[in-house]
Amino acid sequence: MLADMTIYYCPVDGTRSAITALTWCCPVCRGPWDLEFTPARGIGPNALTARIDSLWRYKDFLPLDSSAISLGEGRTPLVPLTDTVSAKLDYLMPTLSFKDRGAVMLAELARRLGPDRVVADSTGNAGTSVAAYCARAGLPCTVYVPEGTSAKKTEQIRAHGARLVAVPGGREATALAARAAADEPGVFYASHVFNPYFLHGTKTYVYELWEDLGGRLPDALAVPVGNGTLLLGAALAVAELHALGLIETRPRLLAVQAEAVSPLATAFHAGTDDLPPADAATAPAPTLAEGIAIPRPPRARQILAAVRASGGTFLTVPEDGIREAQRDLAARGFYVETTGVACWAAVREGGEAVRGSVVVPLCGAGLKTGMAG
Template identity: 80%
Template sequence: MLVAMTTYLCPQDGTRADTTSLTWRCPECGGPWDLDFRISEPLSPNSLAGRVNSLWRYEEVLPLSAPATTLGEGRTPLVPLTDTVSAKLDFLMPTLSFKDRGAVMLAELARRLNPDRVVADSSGNAGTAVAAYCARAGLPCTVYVPEGTSPKKTEQIRAHGAQLHIVPGDREATALAARSAADAPGTFYASHVFNPYFLHGTKTYVYEMWEDLGGQLPDAIAVPVGNGTLLLGAALATRELLAQGLIERRPALIAVQAEAVAPLAAAFRAGADDLLDGAGDGPAAPTLAEGIAIPRPPRARQILAAVRASGGTFLTVPEDRIRSAQLDLAARGLYVETTGVACWAAVGDWTDRSVVVPLCGAGLKTGPAS
């Protein structure tokens, strides 16, 4: 059953909805939900020994428990790259990307709600993860992706048995097509953007880091940001760890965008609380970092607020640095997809403070930068 007293909550106007409903957005403002979820008891570091070696070991802080859909996701290695920069190898997940952290939560929630169908949209990795976990849960799944999505990702989606819709146009057109389908009765919209259960999956990235660093966190956590699901999960985890008395300070969140598609960085530098007027108008510029090429992220206000509250900042990287960063990591033994190298491209030469970067997807998903 679902955790008692957990409800959807609109951060804009306070509207609530039951988590047993299939309502995927606030009916008043149309924005994404947050989750009004209260941790019933603090996580005890001493209780972790002997627990399951997956993200579900942090059961006290998760809004779902005892999953039937798990594929053993989580507990990925943390390895040093330099004296100050370490990498979390989230490309070693069951579907080869960090999106498994949130997808397992969505699939588990959908399994308990038993909808007629599950719909998702993605630039590739989230759709692959949702397709895999829906297969695990025995749920019919349809995934919408934009034209130009890596054939290796579309092959993986089909292999998991999902119905694939390739949408003409960019990521925004794909999202609109999926949201139209999501409004059909009996449909669970497995949105990694609108459904907050996904964020409670991605927050385990930081809980694992905290455990592996002996109950501490680095000075900064750098994450690639498109729709911001990993960054918002990290912000959620650091708030929770601080509230539970498990850390003394919150690390700075360093948000990284491709220079070619950087609407959030532009808003941050302008001191704005939301996207600037005209952001996202017209087609998105091409970039090797396709997974973060999001011109109008629905959670923009939350992302900007989270970075500022942490004392962090935005960094942008040009295409040539993305290319060279992928080759540099490969020379270090780590072959990572082009989106996943953006943070290394941004912070690889830092020397003054400790930072962890995620390597979010395997290089085999997109191949080499060209």
Template identity: 70%
Template sequence: MTPLPDSFCPSDGTRVPSGSLAWCCPLCRGPLDLDFSPTPAPLKSLTGRANSLWRYAEVLPLATPSVSLGEGRTPLVALKDGISAKLDYLTPTLSFKDRGAVMLAELALRLRPSRIIADSSGNAGTAIAAYCARAALPCTVYVPFGTPSKKLEQIRAHGARVEVVRGGREATASVAREAADDPDAFYASHAFNPYFLHGTKTYVHELWEDLGGRLPQVLVVPAGNGTLLLGAALAVAELYGAGLLDRRPALYAVQAEAVAPLAAAWRAGADDLVEETPARDTVAEGIAIPRPPRARQILRAVRDSGGTFATVTEDQIRHAQLDLASRGLYVEATAAACWAAVRDGALGERTAVVPLCGAGLKSGLAAATP
């Protein structure tokens, strides 16, 4: 069995030994990173490997999977004007969160906690519930009041216990973290646990392979907790560092205008979140994160890539969701946010890929403005 890497705090350098159930830095309570710098395999060596994200074994901190559901290797289809969509809603639980959830379930199997705790606005909780079911691990998912009923139904169907918190996303995370402080609990947090990011990075490794060893000029990514964005940055660094890319793509991070703390910090030229502004309701509930724990890392990753932030209105998201549906792609509102940001030519002549991260069946079409 492959030894687990240690974790460390990117803010103060505090190290956490492998095998620990600690979910955050013991000093600052911030998220952890992995002490793990892999080298990707050359393109030609990937031929004939498993048709899942596990084909990129060299860059994964866990090997020999036992709970895989065939996650990854999702299609890439053209939209228009040099922009393509990666259909990451075509995964076992119908969202890209499967990429990270399978890593957390594999890790939990190694650590053998008494229970697994997660918090989510729906998709991450669903994915973690499914992979815990696959691994026969007990799981409790905390969700905010107002989580779409279809997502709750899916979580419960996988056998997880659902705890509905009377409050928004921040209140839900607070309750879950309190429960996760139990020394025998495993906090399957897509925001805090670095293994999740090493799952989501396979999104970019797949793009690189499917595009014949290159990447588009722009990677358009949603920015809530930033798990896909930071995973993308990890993959780009790995590929570029190994000499498998001749240039790094720009990260074009998208937030809903109603909840855009990262975009506000970006406009202010800040390295971290600036003064808190009241969040409003948004149909893109999956990226409605008022205080993402990895804000500093997200802002730095976008800046280092030469990218930028964009915000989209509720009407833009709704129109983008309908536009994608008219093209045969039925996704949830959150998944339409990236297309909303670029479909009218914001990227000019540059090539780009947008992720379609969650299926429309999870929450239906966003209601029209009254």
């Protein structure tokens, strides 16, 4: 069953909607939903040791308490890179990216709601993950991707039985095409951006760190940011753990973008609360970090506010830095895709922002894109 408190609400204007309505966004402002949910109290890290070894061990902190379609996602290793920097190997997930954390929540929710079909849009990793979990759930699925998406990712989407639609015009055009399909009756939009269940899945990244580090968190969490789903999930987990009295201090959030596509970093350092109005004449520059090349993330205000509230900052990395970080990680035994190395590219440069203990996520396997030229 769905948890008792399962109501979508709009953080901008307060509009509310039942989960069962299949309404994918606020009908007033067309913005993303948040979720009315409060995790259970009285659970400490020692109480988890006998539980299932997947993210579902944190069921007390999740709006869905079980999944009939789990592929064993979660509980990825945490390994040291330096004396102060550790890496969480989220590329060891079932579909080889961290997106499995949120996709299993969306697909499980869809399975319970029973829509006619599921629609998703993605630059690749979220689409492959949603396709896999929909296959597991027996749900028909259509995934919209930008033209030019990695052939290895589109092959994986098709292999899971999803219908693939390649959209001309880049990431924004792809999102618009998927949202038009999502407005049709009987469609569940498995959006990793608009649906807050995805964020409640990605927040398990931080719950795992909290458990593995003995009930504490590092001084800083470096997170790659495009649409911000891992960062916002991390911020959600930190806020919950603090409210539950399970941590005393909150880590700084170090948000990482590619220099070529860094709208949030620009806004942050300019001191603004949101992105400037869209300029239709300006096309985003190409970048090796395709998974975070998002020119206008719908949750921009929330992302900027979360980083500021944590005392963190935005860091940007050049293309040469991405190439070098990927080679460096491979030389250390970690074969990671180009987007997934962005945080290591930023953190290895050091600087005052990168002080104390830091965890970086290695988000996607190198098999998805290959090595950068």
